[in-house]
Amino acid sequence: MGNYMACMGSKQKKKNSKLNMSGMRRRGPLEDELIEKQALAMALHQQHKAQLRFERSLSHRDPATAPPRRSYSGKPSSGKLEYTRSASTRPRHSNDLLIDPQQLLNGTREGFLAATLESKHFVLVHGGGLGAWCWYKSIALLEESGFVATAVDLAGSGIEPTDPNQITSLAQYVKPLVEILENLAGTEKVILVGHNIGGGCISYVMECFPNRIAKAIFVAASMVCTGQRAFDVFAKQEKGEEDLMPKAQKFIYGNGNASTPTAVELDKSLVRDLFFNASPAKDIALATVSMRPIPFAPAMEKITLTPENYGRVRRFFIETTDDQALSPAAQQNIITQNPPQQVFSLKGSDHSPFFSKPQSLHKIFLEIAQLEAKE
Numbered sequence: 001m002g003n004y005m006a007c008m009g010s011k012q013k014k015k016n017s018k019l020n021m022s023g024m025r026r027r028g029p030l031e032d033e034l035i036e037k038q039a040l041a042m043a044l045h046q047q048h049k050a051q052l053r054f055e056r057s058l059s060h061r062d063p064a065t066a067p068p069r070r071s072y073s074g075k076p077s078s079g080k081l082e083y084t085r086s087a088s089t090r091p092r093h094s095n096d097l098l099i100d101p102q103q104l105l106n107g108t109r110e111g112f113l114a115a116t117l118e119s120k121h122f123v124l125v126h127g128g129g130l131g132a133w134c135w136y137k138s139i140a141l142l143e144e145s146g147f148v149a150t151a152v153d154l155a156g157s158g159i160e161p162t163d164p165n166q167i168t169s170l171a172q173y174v175k176p177l178v179e180i181l182e183n184l185a186g187t188e189k190v191i192l193v194g195h196n197i198g199g200g201c202i203s204y205v206m207e208c209f210p211n212r213i214a215k216a217i218f219v220a221a222s223m224v225c226t227g228q229r230a231f232d233v234f235a236k237q238e239k240g241e242e243d244l245m246p247k248a249q250k251f252i253y254g255n256g257n258a259s260t261p262t263a264v265e266l267d268k269s270l271v272r273d274l275f276f277n278a279s280p281a282k283d284i285a286l287a288t289v290s291m292r293p294i295p296f297a298p299a300m301e302k303i304t305l306t307p308e309n310y311g312r313v314r315r316f317f318i319e320t321t322d323d324q325a326l327s328p329a330a331q332q333n334i335i336t337q338n339p340p341q342q343v344f345s346l347k348g349s350d351h352s353p354f355f356s357k358p359q360s361l362h363k364i365f366l367e368i369a370q371l372e373a374k375e
Contacts, residue, residue: 043146050096093124104281119189120371124151127196128294129266131158137358145366154201155196156295165254167295174201181209189214191369193219197299200230204303206308215368216313220320220331220351226305233334234326244274244324251294263293274325278348279355315340316368325351
């Protein structure tokens with residue numbers, strides 16, 4: 001209950017202070033070299049003429065014990081589409097879906113969004129060591145589809161200036177996210193997305209602001225139960241000789257070696273295989289120069305969640321099947337212990353689908369956004 005009371009106190013702050021939101025908003029795809037554009041145009045023209053179809057393959061699960069699961073493999077399905085390019089300049093994997101970002105499943109961009117969506121504002125929360133920058137492809141795709149996309153830098157992350165070693169609580173770590181929710185206009189709600197230990201962060205604010213969150217999406221994330229820590233789901237997965245996570249972690253002792261670690265740094269020589277094993281080289285380079293140490297205390301803090309607050313928000317989980325940081329078995333344990341409303345599976349995705357499968361991830365975002373409001 002402690003974190004809930006802390007949030008309630010925070011909500012009494014003056015609303016006329018300027019929003020110190022270290023988020024990131026970018027719009028539009030990146031420009032590419034002329035020769036790449038010509039080659040892409042030829043390939044997309046051939047796809048258009050063939051009227052490629054996208055098929056959804058449904059994972060086999062026991063419906064009595066598990067939430068429904070949708071699997072996005074990138075196979076063709078019916079429907080005539082006009083394709084656009086994602087922000088990545090790397091040749092696209094054949095199983096990363098190509099979609100028109102303005103095309104929604106059940107209506108036009110203008111009419112459908114305005115008329116029936118419970119929320120058209122996505123708030124994107126990064127995982128440990130990352131920042132708002134990691135969502136740049138998702139931001140572009142969402143905005144081109146008519147949504148509002150806000151990516152936040154948690155304290156000590158991205159360009160937020162706090163020293164990660166000086167962050168001593170989860171409340172301090174998620175303060176930039178809390179400020180976004182506190183400053184929403186009127187009765188506005190958001191669709192909250194969390195990745196990695198960002199799942200613990202969005203769980204924390206779901207408890208504090210259930211009336212401000214329409215849906216919560218956990219992308220290979222810590223979807224904790226009450227009393228758990230965000231780091232627990234990573235610590236509890238089975239360790240083998242080839243497991244990279246313990247090898248990649250370097251603890252920082254900002255208060256001396258005799259005290260508790262203050263932050264965790266990831267070995268950049270191993271992070272490619274750990275987080276980005278299916279991602280484009282340019283995105284890996286961006287991550288290598290942008291990642292920062294992860295504050296230790298927030299990930300180790302137990303989170304109190306209640307059915308009355310956290311339990312009111314509909315939850316969705318997105319699996320990443322080629323994940324080297326959070327194994328498919330560990331993700332299944334998360335789902336079994338704390339079942340969400342629905343599970344989606346991204347085939348061929350590493351731990352960072354916003355890099356490796358941006359179009360497929362975006363399609364799932366659109367589908368979740370279009371689910372009707374809970375009565």
